[in-house]
Amino acid sequence: AQSVTQLDSHVSVSEGTPVLLRCNYSSSYSPSLFWYVQHPNKGLQLLLKYTSAATLVKGINGFEAEFKKSETSFHLTKPSAHMSDAAEYFCVVSDVGYNDMRFGAGTRLTVKP
């Protein structure tokens, strides 16, 4: 069975500085990995996904993530944080069966002016 661990429940950065949100996964098969963002009182929006193609995945709003099989990691990064990036971010792993997506507990990103 697959699982995902988000290593930080809360990350705080200053506007204009880099963002790193960490995610480790466990999977019995070749996983698909996703990052979703949730702004307050909103649903989840897909940021990016890895599905066994290029290991460096570029998403929306300047975010990207790198799939590292040897480290079982899929960390989310952005070179320069913007105030609008403040939100909850969820790392998700999916094995075969596709309906079975395991969500991490979430990382709350705060961006200080």
Place this chain on the structure above:
Amino acid sequence: EADIYQTPRYLVIGTGKKITLECSQTMGHDKMYWYQQDPGMELHLIHYSYGVNSTEKGDLSSESTVSRIRTEHFPLTLESARPSHTSQYLCASSRTGGEYTQYFGPGTRLTVL
């Protein structure tokens, strides 16, 4: 932006009431899902459907029920709401095979007094 809708967005009701949370998608997706999310917590899958007349229970036990009479519609019903049902309910949909990314609705925040 994905075309998946949830109504109502917010609902406050008294204990013992029967409620139905609506979810509709216009993307022709076969698979649909209901997740429950407590504030600041991860998402838990409570129901999913592979298509019309298909419903399955998810990982988290729930007293709610679902139906799938039409492809685009996946309502969730609580026959007798209790305060323990207070939560956010998120609906999602995805294709079958190939591109299976889940797209989420805005959620319904339910408060049972």
